[in-house]
Amino acid sequence: MKHLLDMGHLDAMQIHHLLDLTDHMVEINQRPMPKVPALRGKTVVNLFFEDSTRTRTSFDTAARRLSADVMNFAVSSSSVNKGESLRDTIETITAMGVDAFVVRHASSGAPHQITQWTTASIVNAGDGWHQHPTQALLDCYTIRTRLNRTTGFDGLHIAIVGDIKHSRVARSDVQAFNALGARVTLVAPPTLLPPDISTWPVEVSHDLDGLIGSLDVLYLLRMQRERMRDALVPSLREYTTLYGLTPARAARLQEHALVMHPGPMNRGVEMAVDPAELPGSTVLHQVANGVAVRMAVLFELLGSGGEMTADTAADSPDPSQAGPRS
Amino acid sequence: MAAQGARQVMSSDDVRRAITRIGHEIVERNHGTDGVVLVGLQRGGVWIAQQLQASLARIDGVGEVPLGALDVSFYRDDVGIRPIVPGSVTDLPGTLDGANVVLVDDVLFTGRTVRAALDALGDHGRPRTVQLAVIVDRGHRELPIRPDYVGKNLPTSRHETVVVTAAGVELA
The missing domain is CATH 3.40.50.1370 (Aspartate/ornithine carbamoyltransferase)
Structure with a gap:
């Protein structure tokens, strides 16, 4: 590469x-x-x-x-x-x-x-x-280690919530999560979805409450204030009510579910709970990873x-691979 | 698993006996197993270090010596020259300060892996001694490095490949 x-x-x-x-x-x-x-x-x-x-x-x-x-x-x-x-x-x-x-x-x-x-x-x-490919890789690594998914994300349900349209993180994450086999749902108001969304390998929803109980990963994007100026969202309070992680929503998450955020967070907007009190919060793991x-x-x-090839990338445990070394 | 034209130079029994003999030599050299730490080099040396650990436990009878695995990929001097595929992750049993470390690998060839391993060990402590055990010494050293314990000295040409497994040693 x-x-x-x-x-x-x-x-x-x-x-x-x-x-x-x-x-x-x-x-x-x-x-x-x-x-x-x-x-x-x-x-x-x-x-x-x-x-x-x-x-x-x-x-x-x-x-x-x-x-x-x-x-x-x-x-x-x-x-x-x-x-x-x-x-x-x-x-x-x-x-x-x-x-x-x-x-x-x-x-x-x-x-x-x-x-x-x-x-x-x-x-x-x-x-x-x-x-933003390294962000997607570190997100994949965080999910892989926290949910112990070394071989792939088959069967995982990941929701990415927020301003998808203006987010390079969302674009890279969707490709990476999809490549590793996860089911990805984007949750956002229609004004914050990209126009070509039908070509993405995802499902789209406007109802976070309807799916929060079935998620393995809840990925919150940063809600940028300049979007208010562009009138894409009526108010931050309304955004939080419909799409933010509130204490009521946090209580409905599955026990093993992860809550991820690329940072920097808007506390009280998309993250309306203290992430330090969420057992599934990975925010600081993401930074370390x-x-x-x-x-x-x-x-x-x-x-x-x-060049990375099928041959050199294979993580074969066969000790004979080590034969011709010094 | 035999490659085309491969020639078996040690049988599985030969390999097992060599490991047992090296175990005796380690006990003799170190006057027991106090302070001995076995460190297998990823990947080919790890299973041999495991068998040596079992062998030492039988010989000395005072339980298992600490066992670790060392990946030297990030210490090689040919980074950027040839493809480097790390084996499994380094996993050492605590600090190596004051230990008698026995590095274990399958084949000793140019000596560059062992040089990298000495650098890598230095980042994990200061062993009292470092010794080297290999199943096959095939010659062609490029650095002043010699093994302390050898299963078999095997004359080879540079282009040949030596494969060491529990099933035996093959030269192709």
């Missing part, structure tokens, strides 16, 4: 391979000294054209734990403000000798466009409303040294 741009590019086998790799990274992160020399001498550039403290910090930590050198390229202090084009920025940094760019951009497709201008690997850290998943992605792109 050369780039990670779009969850739609990965099949179930490749997703499982990255999640298996994440198990190793979790073990490293639990050590007293959580650092391995795997990516010594590799340079990773964090190129964030949109504010994001948590995702950038997560990638930064991941790269450092693998001993890569990290450059953080803050757009506010860069030549972009002097009118340098995206292409010139990429070509200039590439000339310094870079192995990977981690890119966040407000325009959908920007990371894909950048692959045309550099030989380095590109990791999409969120582009417009389009994709984010570092491990991003380590797995960076190692796969920069360290594994070969």
